Amino acid sequence: MPEMKSSRKSVAKPPRPRDSHRGKGPKSKSKSGTRLEEVLRSAANIFFAKGFHATSIEDVARDVGMLKGSLYYYIKSKDDLLFKLLLAGIEDGDAFIAQQIDPDGDPLEQLERAIRAQIDYIIQNKVPFGLFLHEFDSLPGKRQHKLTAVMSRYNNRFVDLVQKAQIQGKLMNGEPWIIVNGMLGMCNWLYRWYDTDHSSDTEQIKQVFLEMIFSGIRKT
Amino acid sequence: MPEMKSSRKSVAKPPRPRDSHRGKGPKSKSKSGTRLEEVLRSAANIFFAKGFHATSIEDVARDVGMLKGSLYYYIKSKDDLLFKLLLAGIEDGDAFIAQQIDPDGDPLEQLERAIRAQIDYIIQNKVPFGLFLHEFDSLPGKRQHKLTAVMSRYNNRFVDLVQKAQIQGKLMNGEPWIIVNGMLGMCNWLYRWYDTDHSSDTEQIKQVFLEMIFSGIRKT
Numbered sequence: 001m002p003e004m005k006s007s008r009k010s011v012a013k014p015p016r017p018r019d020s021h022r023g024k025g026p027k028s029k030s031k032s033g034t035r036l037e038e039v040l041r042s043a044a045n046i047f048f049a050k051g052f053h054a055t056s057i058e059d060v061a062r063d064v065g066m067l068k069g070s071l072y073y074y075i076k077s078k079d080d081l082l083f084k085l086l087l088a089g090i091e092d093g094d095a096f097i098a099q100q101i102d103p104d105g106d107p108l109e110q111l112e113r114a115i116r117a118q119i120d121y122i123i124q125n126k127v128p129f130g131l132f133l134h135e136f137d138s139l140p141g142k143r144q145h146k147l148t149a150v151m152s153r154y155n156n157r158f159v160d161l162v163q164k165a166q167i168q169g170k171l172m173n174g175e176p177w178i179i180v181n182g183m184l185g186m187c188n189w190l191y192r193w194y195d196t197d198h199s200s201d202t203e204q205i206k207q208v209f210l211e212m213i214f215s216g217i218r219k220t
Numbered sequence: 221m222p223e224m225k226s227s228r229k230s231v232a233k234p235p236r237p238r239d240s241h242r243g244k245g246p247k248s249k250s251k252s253g254t255r256l257e258e259v260l261r262s263a264a265n266i267f268f269a270k271g272f273h274a275t276s277i278e279d280v281a282r283d284v285g286m287l288k289g290s291l292y293y294y295i296k297s298k299d300d301l302l303f304k305l306l307l308a309g310i311e312d313g314d315a316f317i318a319q320q321i322d323p324d325g326d327p328l329e330q331l332e333r334a335i336r337a338q339i340d341y342i343i344q345n346k347v348p349f350g351l352f353l354h355e356f357d358s359l360p361g362k363r364q365h366k367l368t369a370v371m372s373r374y375n376n377r378f379v380d381l382v383q384k385a386q387i388q389g390k391l392m393n394g395e396p397w398i399i400v401n402g403m404l405g406m407c408n409w410l411y412r413w414y415d416t417d418h419s420s421d422t423e424q425i426k427q428v429f430l431e432m433i434f435s436g437i438r439k440t
Contacts, residue, residue, distance in 0.1 A: 051358070053274030108438065133412070134354040138271070162437075172437050174428040182432050185409025186402045192353070193401050208394040212402050216436030217382075217392050218328065 036074045038064050040088065043081050048131045052082055052138045082135060083143045089128045090147060094154040096121050101157065107164035108171065112210060114158055118187040119206055126191045133191075155180060183213055256294045258284050260308065263301050268347055272302055272355045302355060303363045309348045310367060314374040316341050321377065327384035328391065332430060334378055338407040339426055346411045353411075375400060403433055 042063040046055050057078050061068045075081045100117035101110045122129055136144065158180040165171035172179070186209055194200055262283040266275050277298050281288045295301045320337035321330045342349055356364065378400040385391035392399070406429055414420055 051271045051273040053271040170439055172431055172435070172439060174431065175424065178425055178428040179432065179437060181409060181413050182406045182429050183437075185407070186405040188409060189401060189405025204395065205398055208398040209402050211392055211394065212399065212433065212436070214436050214438045215392070216432070216434050217399060217403075218434045219390055219392060 035064075039066075039071065039074050039081070040085055044085055044128055044131055047082065047085070047135060048127055052078075052135045057081075079139060079143070083139055083146075085128070086132050086136065086139070086147055087150065089125065089132050090150045090154065093121050093125070094150060094157075097154065097157055101161075103157075103160065107161045107168065108214075111158070111161045111165065112214070114161060115183060115187065115210060115213065116206055118184065119190065119202070119209065122187055122190045123194050123202060126194065129188070129191045155184070158184065186213070255284075259286075259291065259294050259301070260305055264305055264348055264351055267302065267305070267355060268351045272298075272358045277301075299359065299363070303359055303366075305348070306352050306356065306359070306367055307370065309345065309352050310370045310374065313341050313345070314370060314377075317374065317377055321381070323377075323380065327381045327388065328434075331378070331381045331385065332434070334381060335403060335407065335430060335433065336426055338404065339410065339422070339429065342407055342410045343414050343422060346414065349408070349411045375404070378404065406433070 039060065043055075043060050046059050046063060050059070055078070057071060058068055060081070061071045064071075075084065097114055097117050101113050103110070136147065139147070155177075159176045162171060162176040162179050166173065166176070190205070194205075259280065263275075263280045266279050266283060270279070275298070277291060278288055280301070281291045284291075295304065317334055317337050321333050323330070356367065359367070375397075379396045382391060382396040382399050386393065386396070410425070414425075
């Protein structure tokens with residue numbers, strides 16, 4: 001069981017919306033882009049605090065100071081709003097990992113970089129990551145499939161590195177998927193215990209996790 | 221990110237309620253004991269499927285074929301129902317781990333037993349464990365503190381073993397809490413990916429995870 005504390009009190013840092021014009025500075029964003037960002041940010045906070053099912057479109061409209069009818073200019077439905085949020089979160093995470101690694105580099109070195117990036121990503125995105133876990137099941141099957149496809153791409157970055165290192169004889173044998181899920185589980189779990197009463201020094205966590213993953217806990 | 225699929229379709233296996241007379245067989249159970257179990261089982265399924273906030277006491281009453289008023293014979297409120305469920309889950313998990321280990325045995329051997337037990341527990345309790353994660357924040361602070369106290373006892377079983385093995389010089393240095401959260405993260409994460417399209421052979425998962433944890437992934 002995890003160390004837990006209420007994460008509902010945290011300030012949500014929702015995923016950046018896909019529809020905005022990233023990296024060009026606020027001035028280059030269209031009005032609808034920034035307004036959509038605001039809607040997504042508000043929805044992330046309210047969905048996480050109240051739960052998706054208990055949140056109405058009116059709640060989000062009120063929070064951003066819009067009429068319900070105007071909100072439908074940006075989103076088609078409440079399902080659509082949740083889907084946009086979760087998709088933006090997973091695509092941002094995937095892009096973040098992709099930026100940190102060179103798929104043609106030494107696989108073990110790249111795996112270390114990917115793990116460091118995963119730890120950073122989870123710590124910086126606890127609320128949207130929690131929302132993703134808690135509300136994934138709230139989406140209809142077709143939209144889950146779309147998210148699952150992006151997640152597969154995400155996971156495959158790790159699996160590819162594991163397989164390459166195995167081929168080089170530098171990594172333990174064993175089903176790559178299980179190895180990757182083990183590593184990601186260690187990192188993803190941070191969303192529940194990071195920043196509780198216990199040690200939360202990010203660099204210390206990375207060092208311990210990397211030593212555990214690469215060398216194991218047993219002293220020989 | 222995890223491999224995910226909808227877990228709402230799974231058959232819920234809720235934690236056994238604390239109020240029942242365990243291990244004495246159905247005949248020894250009081251009528252209210254078995255009825256409470258039924259209420260908890262129903263609530264676990266409905267809370268997990270619809271979300272806590274969107275579920276009414278009437279939903280649970282209807283599911284177990286009782287009048288709403290009669291339900292209040294077993295529970296004080298919806299909050300109380302959720303609290304009873306989550307407490308039963310964590311106490312059951314704690315008791316399960318405690319049964320599998322001998323705190324006076326060789327710490328590394330016992331740690332291996334505890335990890336095996338944790339994997340079994342998560343795999344066998346995916347739905348109540350998910351409910352725990354998703355709805356912990358729905359409880360008021362005082363009740364969260366009560367759960368946190370039981371979780372600390374739970375985690376401390378692992379921390380004690382890590383510390384003992386460190387003192388014997390058999391285990392890597394490093395903050396025991398971080399090491400334990402890393403190990404538990406690997407195991408707990410199974411609630412999201414076990415039984416998806418990929419390999420779900422429990423013994424295979426245990427072997428890979430134990431090799432990763434004890435010896436690390438890097439071949440030397």
